[in-house]
Amino acid sequence: MTDYVELRNKLAAYLTRQQVDKIFEAYQVAYDAHHGQLRVSGEPYIIHPMAVADILADLHLDHQSIEAAILHDVIEDTPLDKSFITDNFGEKVAELVDGVSKLAQIKFESREEAQAENFRKMMLAMAKDIRVILIKMADRLHNMRTIEALPLLRKKRIARETLEIYAPIAHRLGMHAFRVEFEDLSFKALYPLRYRVLKKALKQGRGHRKEILSSVKKAIRFKLEDFSLVHFRLLSRKKHLYSLYKKMRRKRLSLTEVLDVYGLRVVVATHDECYRVLGVVHELFKPVTNRFKDYIAIPKANGYQSIHTTVIGPFGAPIEIQIRTEEMNRIAENGIASHWVYKAEPSIDESDAQIRAREWLKGLLEIQSQTGNSLEFIENVKIDLYPDEVYVFTPKSKILSLPQGATPVDFAYIVHTDVGNQCVACKIDRRLAPLSTRLLSGQTIEIITAPGAHPNPAWLSFAVTGKARSNIRHWLKNQKVSESQELGRRLLNSALAVSNLAIETIPKLKIKHFLAQCQLQNLDQLFEEIGLGLRMAALVAQRLIDEDSIQSPVLHEAHPPAHLIIKGTEGMVVAYASCCYPIPGDAIIGLVTEGKGIMIHTENCLWLQEHRPKRDKSIHVQWEDKIENEFKVEISIDVINGRGVLAMLAGTLAETNSNIINVKVDERDGRHNTIYFILLVRDRGHLARIMRRLRKLPIVTRIARCKSSH
Numbered sequence: 001m002t003d004y005v006e007l008r009n010k011l012a013a014y015l016t017r018q019q020v021d022k023i024f025e026a027y028q029v030a031y032d033a034h035h036g037q038l039r040v041s042g043e044p045y046i047i048h049p050m051a052v053a054d055i056l057a058d059l060h061l062d063h064q065s066i067e068a069a070i071l072h073d074v075i076e077d078t079p080l081d082k083s084f085i086t087d088n089f090g091e092k093v094a095e096l097v098d099g100v101s102k103l104a105q106i107k108f109e110s111r112e113e114a115q116a117e118n119f120r121k122m123m124l125a126m127a128k129d130i131r132v133i134l135i136k137m138a139d140r141l142h143n144m145r146t147i148e149a150l151p152l153l154r155k156k157r158i159a160r161e162t163l164e165i166y167a168p169i170a171h172r173l174g175m176h177a178f179r180v181e182f183e184d185l186s187f188k189a190l191y192p193l194r195y196r197v198l199k200k201a202l203k204q205g206r207g208h209r210k211e212i213l214s215s216v217k218k219a220i221r222f223k224l225e226d227f228s229l230v231h232f233r234l235l236s237r238k239k240h241l242y243s244l245y246k247k248m249r250r251k252r253l254s255l256t257e258v259l260d261v262y263g264l265r266v267v268v269a270t271h272d273e274c275y276r277v278l279g280v281v282h283e284l285f286k287p288v289t290n291r292f293k294d295y296i297a298i299p300k301a302n303g304y305q306s307i308h309t310t311v312i313g314p315f316g317a318p319i320e321i322q323i324r325t326e327e328m329n330r331i332a333e334n335g336i337a338s339h340w341v342y343k344a345e346p347s348i349d350e351s352d353a354q355i356r357a358r359e360w361l362k363g364l365l366e367i368q369s370q371t372g373n374s375l376e377f378i379e380n381v382k383i384d385l386y387p388d389e390v391y392v393f394t395p396k397s398k399i400l401s402l403p404q405g406a407t408p409v410d411f412a413y414i415v416h417t418d419v420g421n422q423c424v425a426c427k428i429d430r431r432l433a434p435l436s437t438r439l440l441s442g443q444t445i446e447i448i449t450a451p452g453a454h455p456n457p458a459w460l461s462f463a464v465t466g467k468a469r470s471n472i473r474h475w476l477k478n479q480k481v482s483e484s485q486e487l488g489r490r491l492l493n494s495a496l497a498v499s500n501l502a503i504e505t506i507p508k509l510k511i512k513h514f515l516a517q518c519q520l521q522n523l524d525q526l527f528e529e530i531g532l533g534l535r536m537a538a539l540v541a542q543r544l545i546d547e548d549s550i551q552s553p554v555l556h557e558a559h560p561p562a563h564l565i566i567k568g569t570e571g572m573v574v575a576y577a578s579c580c581y582p583i584p585g586d587a588i589i590g591l592v593t594e595g596k597g598i599m600i601h602t603e604n605c606l607w608l609q610e611h612r613p614k615r616d617k618s619i620h621v622q623w624e625d626k627i628e629n630e631f632k633v634e635i636s637i638d639v640i641n642g643r644g645v646l647a648m649l650a651g652t653l654a655e656t657n658s659n660i661i662n663v664k665v666d667e668r669d670g671r672h673n674t675i676y677f678i679l680l681v682r683d684r685g686h687l688a689r690i691m692r693r694l695r696k697l698p699i700v701t702r703i704a705r706c707k708s709s710h
Contacts, residue, residue: 007050010057011066019063023053026067026089033078041149048142049073055138059334065131068096072135075101099132100139133169137178140166144185159189174303177333183242191245198241210236213264215314216285220266223280229273237263237322265322267329271296274323278307281321285311288318296328298391298399298441304332393444402465408435409459412447413468420471422449436462454479484531485524487574487598491619492530495541506544514544536592537619566590566600566621574598576631580605580707583631585684590621606707630680632661633687637675637694638668638702645699646675652697653679656690672701 004027011020030049037045053069067089074080075097086094144162147155163186170179188195217234224232247253266277274296281287291310299305306324313319324332391401392411402410408428413420426435427446439445455472463469493502503511503523511523518535520526529535566574566588574590580602582588587603591613600621601608639645646663653660662678681687687705694703 004050007054007057010054011063014060015063022089023063023066023070026070026093029080029088030070030074033074033080037077039146039149041146045073045077048139048146051142051145052135052138055141056134059134061131061134064090064092064096065135067093068100068131069135069138071097072100072139096129096131096135099129100135130173133173137166137170137175141178141181144182144189147185147189155189159186162186163190174300174331175334176304180240180242184240187242187245194245195241198244202239202241202244212314212317212319216264216319219284220264220277220281223284224277227276227280229268229276231269232273232277233267235265235267237265237320239263263320263322265324265329267324267326270325274307274325277323278309281309281311281323285313285319287311291320296324298401300401306332390439390441392439392441395444395446397444402439405464406439407437407462407464408433408439408445408447409463409472410465410468411439411445413463413465413471415447417467417471419447419449420468421455421475422451422453423447424450424453435459481528485527486531488527488529488531488537491537492527492540494619495537496544498541499545501541501545510544514540566623574600577601577605577607578632579607581631581633581678583633583681583683583687584623584627586623588621588623590619592619602707604707627683630659630682632678633681634676634678634706635687635691636704636706637677637700639673639675639699640701641671641673642699645673648697648699649675649677649694652693653677653690656686656693658686658690676706 004024007027008020008024011023015023027050031046034045034049039045039048049070049072052072053066056065056069071085071089071093075082075085082094082098085097140162143158147158150158162182167179167182167186170176170182213236217236221234266281268274268277288310291308293308296305296307305328306322308320308322310318310320390404390406391399393399394415400411400414402414408426409420409423412423412426423435425448426433426437427448428437428439428443430444430446455475457472457476459472460469463472489503496502496506515522515526518526520529526535526540530537530540575598576582577591577599582600582602588600589603589608590598590600591608593599598619598621637649639649646665650660659680660677661680662676664676666674666676668674679687679690681690691703691705694700
C-alpha cells in the first residue's frame, strides 16, 4: 500500500476526490491481477505500473491516463480482458489500455516488414489518441531506469530501440525532459565506458563552470533589478551527456573544445519581458554573430518557444543564454504532454503546440494512405522524426516549418496535396527559381501550378519530407499501372498481328481460361505484367493461338514482324538507354527488361553487341512520324586548347536551340582536349545541323556522335 500513498498525495494536489478514489480502485484491480508476478530484478511487478503512473502524475495528466497507466499491463499479462476494464472504468480507459497493450508487442530488432508494420501501428495509435503514446513513453522511461537488471544483449537492443525510435518521437512531440533522459540512459547502456569518462570530465570541470556562471548570473540579476524586473528566475542549463557526445563526434572536437560552452536560462513572466531581457544581456555581454535565434516569433514545429543567444562571458568563454516565459518553459520540458493536464474547464482551447502536434499526427494518416507498404511508411516517417527546421513564408505571410534541406516541392505538398501534384514552377522572394532549390529560413515561397500538370519522377531525387515523397510515389505508381497496361495491350496486339489477329478477336472463353491458368483477375492485369516485362508478349500470343482459334486464311504464311510504334512520351515503362542515346531517325530495337518495361537502344549499340540479349527479350520498334519531344544525345568534340573554348562552344549550341545537360573534359595533351557534351535534340536532322555549325568553328578539329557511353 505504501507505493500508492505517495502517488495519492501527488494526485490529490490537482484531481478531485472522486477521481482519486477511482484511481485507487484501478490500483486495487492491478495489485490483485499482478499478485505473485515478479520483474526480472526480483521486485513485485506492481511496482512498474505504479512507477509509470507516478511519472504521468508529475506531468499532471488527467485521471483516465493515470488509471490506464496503472492497468496498462493487465490485458497482456493477466486473465483480465478489455470488456472487464470497460465495465469497471469506462470505454475511454479501456481503449487506452488496449492501445498500450498492442504497442507492448512492438519490436525493433530489424528493419524487416514485420517490425516496420508494428512501427506503423504505433504511429497510427498516436494519431487516434495521443495519450496512448504518453503512457507508452512513461512505460519505456521506467523500463530504461531499471534496465541494468536485464541481460547484456537484451539491454543493448532495448537501449538502441529507445535511442532510434522513442527519443526522436519525444523530441517531435516537444517532450524535452523525456528525450534527454531517454538519450542519456541509452548512451549509458550502449557505451558504458564512454559514458563514465564524459561524466567524470564534466564533474571535474564543474567548479570552473560554476564560477563563470555565478559571475554572469550576478551581473544579469543586478541589471534586471535596475530595470524593475522582479518576477524572474535564473537557472544554470545542464548540458546532457549524449548531446555532448554527439557534438564531439559530429564536429570532431576534443572534450576540452566542447566544455567551454556553458548554458544559462532566464525565465520571466511575459513575452514583452523576454525581449527586454535580451536587450539587457546584449548590453552586458558581446553577442556572437550568427548565434541568435528567435523561436518566440517563429516557434519550432513541436511548439517549442524561446530566444537563444550566445554571448562572450568572463575569460572569453562563450555562454548560450535562453530566454522564455514560465509557460514556454513548461511546454519546452513536457511538450504535448503539458496539454493533457487535468483541467477543471474542459472547454479550454488547444494551444499552438498541441495543434502543431495534432497536425503532424494527421499528416501520419495521410502518409499511411499513400504508401504501399510498411517499410516505405517507416522510411517517410523517420524523415520527419529528425527535423532541423527552416521557416519560410507563404505569399500571405503565413509561416510554415520544413526540415533542413527542403525544397519548393516539399513546400507545395505542405500547403496542399493538389498544389504539390500540379506544381510546375516556383518563385523564391519573387524571383523564379528551380524546384530543386534548398530553402533557407526567412524566404517567401510562391508555387506556380497548372491544371494539367503532374509530379515528375525526378522530384524524388531532391524532395525530403515524408508527405511529398509518399504523394509523388503514389501518383507515379498509379501512372505506371495505366502506362504499363496501355503498353502491354500494344505489345500483345503487335505479337498477335503476325497472325492477323488482335486481342479483340480471341474468344472470351479462351481468354478467361488463360487468365485462370496464370492466376490473373482480368485482362488489365495481364496487360500490366506484359508492359512491365514480367511476361513476354510473344509467348502469351503463342498460348492464345491454338488449333481451335479462329484463324485467318493466311495464318500459316510468313509475315514480317509487326513494329511497336514509339511516340517518345511513354515515360516510365518505355525508357531510352544512356549507353547509346537513341533519337528519332535512328534505327532502334526494344529490349524487354523485367519489372522496368522496354529499354530502347540503337541497332548499332555497342552494349547490345557485347551482351547479345536473348532473341525473345527483344522486340521490333520504330519511331512515330511526328515527335515533338526532345531527346538526349552525346557528342565528342576535339578542340585546340585555349581561353574561352567552352564559352564559344556553349554559345554556338545555344544558337542552334539545343540545351546542354552535361559537360566532361578529357585532357589529351597540352595543346588538345576532347570535350563530351550531352545535349537535348529533336531528331537526327537537328543533330546534323548542330554538328555542321560546330565544325565551322576554327577551334574544332574533329566532331562525332558517341556510339556508346565512355
